[in-house]
Amino acid sequence: MRIIAVEEHFLDPEIAAATAPALKELSPDFAAAFIATGDFPPPEVAQGLGERRIADMDDSGIGMQVLSCPNAQLLPPESAVEVARHVNDKAADATRRHPDRFAAFAALPTAVPDAAAAELERCVTDLGFVGTLITGRTEGEFLDAPRFDPILKSAADLDVPIYLHPAVPPWAITCACYAGGLSPIVTARLQTSAWGWHQETATHFLRLVLSGVLDRYPQLQFILGHWGEMVPFFLDRINAELPQRVTKLDRPFIDYFHDNVYITPSGMFSQAQLQYCLETLSIDRILFSTDYPILPMAGSTGFLDEANIPDEYKRKIAYENAERLLRLTRKGDPDNRLADNKNGPVPTVVS
DSSP states (O other): OOOEEEEEEOOOHHHHHHHHHHHHHHOTTHHHHHHTTTOSOOHHHHSOOSHHHHHHHHHHTOOEEEEEOOOGGGSOHHHHHHHHHHHHHHHHHHHHHOTTTEEEOBOOOTTSHHHHHHHHHHHHHTTOOOOEEEESOBTTBOTTSGGGHHHHHHHHHHTOOEEEEOOOOOHHHHHHHTOSSSOHHHHHHHTTTTTHHHHHHHHHHHHHHHTTHHHHSTTOOEEEHHHHHTGGGGHHHHHHHSOHHHHOOSSOHHHHHHHHEEEOOTTOOOHHHHHHHHHHSOGGGBOBOOOTTTSOOTTTTHHHHHOSSOHHHHHIIIIIHHHHHHTOEETTOTTOTTTTOTTSOOOEEOO
16 A cells, blocks of 8 residues: 655754754753654754665655655744755755655745745745645744735645644743743653644644634645644534634634644554544545654554554545645556646656
């Protein structure tokens, strides 16, 4: 069975250097919390976009990765456009060299919104990218801030999804919620992978809906990792406490989640969470992801093998939903419904 994994990162030395000061301000002990405990991949793995990564994919049964380089939202405005373009060109080179193994999400210089919108258009129309991944806030603001509307409009006009990726919360939130009486390493993990960045991403999506973004752009699609970043588990509560008479939106909140969101496990391979999400969402809205190289690919495909769901559901999660959403054509299938993709050259999926 084909597997398309949609949250698969690579790290770039230039973007790492450019964002290091901002990340240090948000989380002074972020690096120590992960590197010192052996939970962060070595540079040759994290940065690689060649044969070693493909060998890992082969060993793990992953047919295609949708590449993304996180943290462009921390780039300072004066260098954001140049660095983001460099990162995207690097990803494009990988997709050209291995079109049957890699697709890509654009890294956007969101600190310069008009340039970010233009870069998304370049990546989709010229480079064949399939969407964008946005990592948290930009200069303290979520995407619902009016200044970012050009980015949202560009994604809607291009008909490509936005993957809302977790990010470190502002330092004031960390001080209020995650620090005080805890060790620096515990604080760094609590503010990020254990809890904080999932809360951040859930709030990010909630604000996008409640600010009316999806009323302006009703076809715009978002992807949420980690089984929907907690939202599915509070969906009924959110819908009840934020009815239309309060929100003044065109639709009930639950409808936006059902119609405008895809979710992925991001390496959290829990059968219990899968079953809950299947009861909450359409099977057509669940994608596969491993969160490589932060988490290993090894053993990830066993999650679907072991799942107590019909084979047709497994195929949807494994590759069919991603093919449809991202318009990935299948090699050797000229009649594929996505072969005439309007967004220019696209990666192909091995049959």
